[in-house]
Amino acid sequence: MRNFGMKRALLGAAIAALAMNASAAHAASASGTATAKILRQITLAKTSDLQYATIISGATASTVGVSTAGAVSCGANLTCTGTTTAANFNVQGTNGAVVLVGGDSSVTLNGSLGGTMSSTLTYSAPNITLSATGGSFQVGGTLSVGANQASGDYSGTFNVTANYQ
Amino acid sequence: MFRFLKALGLFTAVALGAAASPVLAAGDLLVAPTRVILDGSRGTEVVLNNIGSEPATYRISLEIKRMTAEGGLDEIAEENVTPAERAALDMIAFSPRRVTLPPNQPQVVRVGVRLPEGTPPGEYRAHMLFRSVPDTAPASAEPKPAGEGVSIALTPIYGITIPVIVRVGDLGADATIGEAWVSDTQDGPAFNFDLARSGNRSVYGDIEVTRPGVPEPLLVARGIAVYPEVSARKVSLRVPGELAAKLKGPVRIRYSEDREIGGGTIDEAARVVK
16 A cells, blocks of 8 residues: 555656656655546446437428427428437446536538528436436437428537536 | 456446447546545545547546426536635546546546645535547538438537535534325426435435335335435436326325445335325
């Protein structure tokens, strides 16, 4: 333990000397507390994307919704084909840990042949409590489709984070 | 020896994680530890691991987030930060800021503090964001001819944030558990209680809800913080329906410090859950 503590102090000194002002190294001290903490981890893995599939637009503006469970609600005057899914993220970490989840509330999509669309985004929960096998959260959304929306492939990116407190 | 064991433990955890969910996307990640506290001089390290099945590039950055009364964390744009938050961003040094990792390749991120002369005592905090950088815009192989509808590709850029807390000077804080109740939210039933904070730093710990006479706790929630920018927050935890029903009635709620620093009680209260 003492040996490890020494290493820790040396490491602290090395870091301080490397990137920061060297005088800070004098205050470096050993502590066993940090050693256990390094094993506490969090993983975030995406297992599905938010997919609206293919939409054929109508003469009036409308919306397509995908719930956080992945169910589609196809607005009036629209034809929706293909399989829709909500985005799903798996989180693993300490059993019982509370993880705050969230991200952008809307996203703009740009069409390959011009034109834009926007989508609101909804999250299945603002926080999740991890079990022994972890936890998951989903992202659904509502896409606004313009009247006679220009056809093409629309793409956009949105930010999602899992946050420890 | 110890470092070897540490690496082995991390590796095992990664291997287990990979085994549990076989469909891993490019950009999946592991971060350890989940919280960093610096005493103002000593550095530390954070491990980032690519747990996806493809090589991925990750960007590491610092953000300011403020706790809300509802217990969420609001992201604050850099131009809107307070001087103290600006100081936190400036005093936390880390490297590297961008790294490309093959699958199952860990990377150590060194984190240190650079305290300017005369930094006033207090708790300074930023949140370190580890985020996968997406591949260039998904190539649509053959654009759809006009009149064939629209197809949508939404790419999430996802990541993990952990708090990096710098404490300067002799700081103290206390917390008090308030009312507790069960409610129905749009996401399902939730167990809620108020948590008030006093002092000049954050409080952090685990919550345990027990029923008098029943040995097993009804609910355990670890890693609940109240940050200094709020004097009180609501803690709202989604619970299954049957647990929500069970939680109603007399309970003891205990808020204790992290097990790693002894697990001492911060506050304990008997409450009747409505």
